[in-house]
Amino acid sequence: MNKNSLGLPIGTTLDRFIKKKQDEFEYATGELSQLLRDIALAGKIINREVNKSGLLDIAGAYGAKNVQGEDQQKLDVIANIRFTRALRNGGQVCAVISEEDEEIIHLDQNCRYIVAIDPLDGSSNIDVNVSIGTIFSIYRRVTPTGGPVKKEDVLQPGTKQVAAGYILYGSSTMLVYTTGHGVHGFTLEPSLGEFVLSHTNMVCPEDGNIYSINEGSWCQFDQGVRDYITWCKEEGLTARYIGSLVADYHRNMLKGGIYLYPSTEKVPEGKLRLLYECNALAFIAEQAGGIATDGKQRILEIQPETFHQRAPLYIGSKKMVEKALEFCGQAEEAS
Numbered sequence: 030m031n032k033n034s035l036g037l038p039i040g041t042t043l044d045r046f047i048k049k050k051q052d053e054f055e056y057a058t059g060e061l062s063q064l065l066r067d068i069a070l071a072g073k074i075i076n077r078e079v080n081k082s083g084l085l086d087i088a089g090a091y092g093a094k095n096v097q098g099e100d101q102q103k104l105d106v107i108a109n110i111r112f113t114r115a116l117r118n119g120g121q122v123c124a125v126i127s128e129e130d131e132e133i134i135h136l137d138q139n140c141r142y143i144v145a146i147d148p149l150d151g152s153s154n155i156d157v158n159v160s161i162g163t164i165f166s167i168y169r170r171v172t173p174t175g176g177p178v179k180k181e182d183v184l185q186p187g188t189k190q191v192a193a194g195y196i197l198y199g200s201s202t203m204l205v206y207t208t209g210h211g212v213h214g215f216t217l218e219p220s221l222g223e224f225v226l227s228h229t230n231m232v233c234p235e236d237g238n239i240y241s242i243n244e245g246s247w248c249q250f251d252q253g254v255r256d257y258i259t260w261c262k263e264e265g266l267t268a269r270y271i272g273s274l275v276a277d278y279h280r281n282m283l284k285g286g287i288y289l290y291p292s293t294e295k296v297p298e299g300k301l302r303l304l305y306e307c308n309a310l311a312f313i314a315e316q317a318g319g320i321a322t323d324g325k326q327r328i329l330e331i332q333p334e335t336f337h338q339r340a341p342l343y344i345g346s347k348k349m350v351e352k353a354l355e356f357c358g359q360a361e362e363a364s
């Protein structure tokens with residue numbers, strides 16, 4: 030029987046993989062396994078909606094703004110409802126913090142898992158048929174189960190994540206996650222409706238030649254950032270920017286590259302959200318041998334103060350992020 034590098038048969042489904050991993054942990058209760066399955070199920074449901082996102086009833090703006098002041102797209106709202114419902118029905122989660130909700134969504138306080146989620150990442154690309162995603166972080170609450178979930182349960186540094194990942198709705202649909210024991214990727218086999226193990230022990234190349242940044246913000250960048258981009262051009266590096274964080278990060282993790290969203294005059298604290306964008310990708314990046322920093326410190330070490338706080342993000346291949354920090358570190362120190 031053909032086996033992959035984990036000794037698992039080719040075509041191993043996510044369910045079987047989760048079960049095998051659970052059996053490796055003597056004290057595993059199965060709760061986290063079930064939660065990962067619930068997220069995968071919600072991902073399949075969203076995938077179905079995304080595939081028809083060009084059709085009238087799904088396309089376009091929802092007509093309301095989220096806590097960030099951004100116009101919500103219909104699919105942002107649909108994805109938020111579907112994920113919250115799947116997590117509620119799954120019965121493993123006591124609270125959710127979502128990009129689309131200002132406050133904590135309280136579920137079953139007898140449960141011990143907290144999920145931070147960006148239900149639909151890359152919203153500006155929904156209606157133009159470009160890859161989009163979902164990003165999730167999982168924590169254990171710090172207050173006792175049975176009692177109300179408190180701010181400190183949600184405002185935990187990224188180092189406390191027990192699992193994190195993303196779903197990429199692209200030419201194929203992939204679920205990529207880590208529980209702190211390597212990064213594995215599963216591709217949705219549409220005819221089976223199953224996520225099948227396709228990428229084991231994903232490693233981000235130490236160096237690469239792709240840089241991803243919205244150069245449209247050039248006039249707002251600090252000199253250090255401008256100098257780094259100029260250096261990338263002089264070195265003949267390739268510019269790639271999809272405008273969906275999940276898709277840009279995924280490509281760069283596979284091929285070697287750096288994604289930067291620095292602080293700018295318009296967004297002095299950065300654009301991307303710490304709890305449900307930066308932390309999850311930082312956990313994945315570090316587990317794949319890459320680096321994730323805000324220009325001053327590891328993203329995972331930032332102590333969150335508010336649910337929707339933002340952070341500058343420099344993430345990707347180790348040598349490339351180190352080079353960027355040579356240019357940009359001072360910029361972030363000064364900001």
Ligand SMILES: O=P(O)(O)OC[C@H]1O[C@](O)(COP(=O)(O)O)[C@@H](O)[C@@H]1O
Pocket residue numbers: 128147149150151152153243272273274275300
């Ligand atoms: O349009 P900009 O300023 O380049 O920002 C693009 C970035 O914003 C995001 O769309 C923010 O995420 P949401 O779509 O979830 O709000 C990222 O996916 C993307 O990398």
Ligand SMILES: [Mg+2]
Pocket residue numbers: 147149150151274306
């Ligand atoms: Mg996002």
Ligand SMILES: [Mg+2]
Pocket residue numbers: 105128147148149150151152
């Ligand atoms: Mg979003």
